[in-house]
Amino acid sequence: MTNFISVISIIENYTQTVGLTSKSVKIKLTLILALFLLGLSCQEDIVVNHTIVSNGNIIDVKTGEILEHRDIWINKDKILKITHHDKDLRTTDTLIDASNKYIIPGLWDMHAHLWGKDWVLDRYTALGITGLRCMHGSDKGIEDIKKNRKDGFYRGFEFLYSSPITDGPGETWPGARVASNPEEGRKLVREYYEKGYDFVKVYNFLSYETYQAIADECKKLDFKFAGHLPLQVTAEEGILAGQKSIEHSIGLEHGIADYKSFINTHKDLDINTYTEAFLEAFDSNLKDNILTITKSENTWFCPTLSLLKSYIVNEEIDSIFKHDPRLKYIPKEEQEYWFGDITEDGAPSYLVASKESSEVEKVFFELTMSYLKPMLDNGSKFLAGTDTSNPNIYPGFTLHDELALFVKAGFTELEALQTATLNPAIYVEREDELGTIEEGKTANILILDKNPMKNIENTLTISGLVQRGQYLSKTELNKLLNTKD
Known part of the structure; x- marks a missing residue:
């Protein structure tokens, strides 16, 4: 309700300033601006929660380059974006701490x-x-x-x-x-x-x-x-x-x-x-x-x-x-x-x-x-x-x-x-x-404790796995490792 009252006040001030007196013009402008502001208000209430593999070192398997301290933003089953690490990431997001870890594709x-x-x-x-x-x-x-x-x-x-x-x-x-x-x-x-x-x-x-x-x-x-x-x-x-x-x-x-x-x-x-x-x-x-x-x-x-x-x-x-x-x-x-x-x-x-x-x-x-x-x-x-x-x-x-x-x-x-x-x-x-680990690609991500570029056997130092956007912790992976049937 407060937004609509503000809208009416804005329209009154605007029409007086530019010399518009038509009632129909005022109504149309009021409706247009009200709908616009209402849309913005609704968007502010929608918070998309992401899964973020935070502060990891991404290995570019095309070149061997290591991209240090990166945040991988995952939306559903896709990598939405990759950014430099932000220590003030939102608490509403699901954070997977990959500090000092190495990230390769599944x-x-x-x-x-x-x-x-x-x-x-x-x-x-x-x-x-x-x-x-x-x-x-x-x-x-x-x-x-x-x-x-x-x-x-x-x-x-x-x-x-x-x-x-x-x-x-x-x-x-x-x-x-x-x-x-x-x-x-x-x-x-x-x-x-x-x-x-x-x-x-x-x-x-x-x-x-x-x-x-x-x-x-x-x-x-x-x-x-x-x-x-x-x-x-x-x-x-x-x-x-x-x-x-x-x-x-x-x-x-x-x-x-x-x-x-x-x-x-x-x-x-x-x-x-x-x-x-x-x-x-x-x-x-x-x-x-x-x-x-x-x-x-x-x-x-x-x-x-x-x-x-x-x-x-x-x-x-x-x-x-x-x-x-x-x-x-x-x-x-x-x-x-x-x-x-x-x-x-x-x-x-x-x-x-x-x-x-x-x-x-x-x-x-x-x-x-x-x-x-x-x-x-x-x-x-x-x-x-x-x-x-x-x-x-x-x-x-x-x-x-x-x-x-x-x-x-x-x-x-x-x-x-x-x-x-x-x-x-x-x-x-x-x-x-x-x-590869790139923006827009499917989120199949293997998180390692040690760098496989120094020793290939480090691919076995598994800390966690993202499987089509779904995170499996080391504890969950160990359970799978021990199933008997």
């Missing part, structure tokens, strides 16, 4: 298998992972994802979901689909596209002709495909065909002068004997050939280094596996699968390896590691992935191990960090909203 595991296990998702969240690429889908899974994924967000994660594994005739995984010829491959691609999968997952035993048919059908539909390189396909052929990412392999086959002949000669060998033969045939003088072929603007490599390292198993290493302190976070039934008797419980055969085969796997792992940094410097692009669901691959934890292995291979801390932050955002074509 991490991605770009090669994950979930199998419907909630504890796996809990471990991922507890360890700062906010993005997943699931690499073996199902029709049941895609229906749930289409129903419940909103703006790319599903069950707490930015989420990509592959088709079922698409393989050729031969031993393959449960739930895989088999394409015995090119037309069957094309038919599967069309089926996956219509059902709404994000991409096609290709696998080991596809024939060269069927693989090329799948690639061609994907191109027609503007549909991505990724996965293993079939045994009959080289990295060069995969890159030329448009495969978006190559898993586990980094093109070392181009270190063998006539790889196709080698494959035909050794196709019936078991994996350990094959690997030994591969190492004997490998010619390090062909290094430049490997580097030239694997440089690509369109194809990424996801080498899953932790998985390759886990194949190095002997009695001593097996004992270390069985006493890993992180086992307390792995449910009992999962541990039984990891370490069960091979003849009774179906544990993977590579956990029962001879000393000789373990040494072969070690040499192959070290050879792979030696090529990563030269490939990176030459223009190859990398993603961090772990292949969870395999023994001794710890959901969440192993992603951090993967970053440390990239650094061990010669990457800088920044380059390693990019494989799980910036690079996945570019890969999923969402770099305008993910992958």
Whole structure:
């Protein structure tokens, strides 16, 4: 009421000053000004409460620059603005004290298998992972994802979901689909596209002709495909065909002068004997050939280094596996699968390896590691992935191990960090909203006690996580880490 009385007084003074006497003019001016002032009054009563990550040190994962003492203002699930720290922030806002802490984007595991296990998702969240690429889908899974994924967000994660594994005739995984010829491959691609999968997952035993048919059908539909390189396909052929990412392999086959002949000669060998033969045939003088072929603007490599390292198993290493302190976070039934008797419980055969085969796997792992940094410097692009669901691959934890292995291979801390932050955002074509801490981007924010640019293992010093604008404290993350089902 006071505002309206003030308005009338203002109008009377104004009309007298300018000589206006018309009653209708006075009424119109009074109404206009009253509505304007009433609007201002209403706006003053509306207080938007923000979540503010206060006084943290933001790591720019594009450049490595550290922006010290910054306040990150979050409205709903977006970063509204980033300002220099203000010690007099409003008490009505939710403040997350990040003083002396370091801030990076939430991490991605770009090669994950979930199998419907909630504890796996809990471990991922507890360890700062906010993005997943699931690499073996199902029709049941895609229906749930289409129903419940909103703006790319599903069950707490930015989420990509592959088709079922698409393989050729031969031993393959449960739930895989088999394409015995090119037309069957094309038919599967069309089926996956219509059902709404994000991409096609290709696998080991596809024939060269069927693989090329799948690639061609994907191109027609503007549909991505990724996965293993079939045994009959080289990295060069995969890159030329448009495969978006190559898993586990980094093109070392181009270190063998006539790889196709080698494959035909050794196709019936078991994996350990094959690997030994591969190492004997490998010619390090062909290094430049490997580097030239694997440089690509369109194809990424996801080498899953932790998985390759886990194949190095002997009695001593097996004992270390069985006493890993992180086992307390792995449910009992999962541990039984990891370490069960091979003849009774179906544990993977590579956990029962001879000393000789373990040494072969070690040499192959070290050879792979030696090529990563030269490939990176030459223009190859990398993603961090772990292949969870395999023994001794710890959901969440192993992603951090993967970053440390990239650094061990010669990457800088920044380059390693990019494989799980910036690079996945570019890969999923969402770099305008993910992958960095910037105004306007989605608020997936990992808060660390120590600087990962000094030591990549500091990505494990987790203080808190913002997941699409929702803050999870260290206490809440620890609860997730200890869930049992």
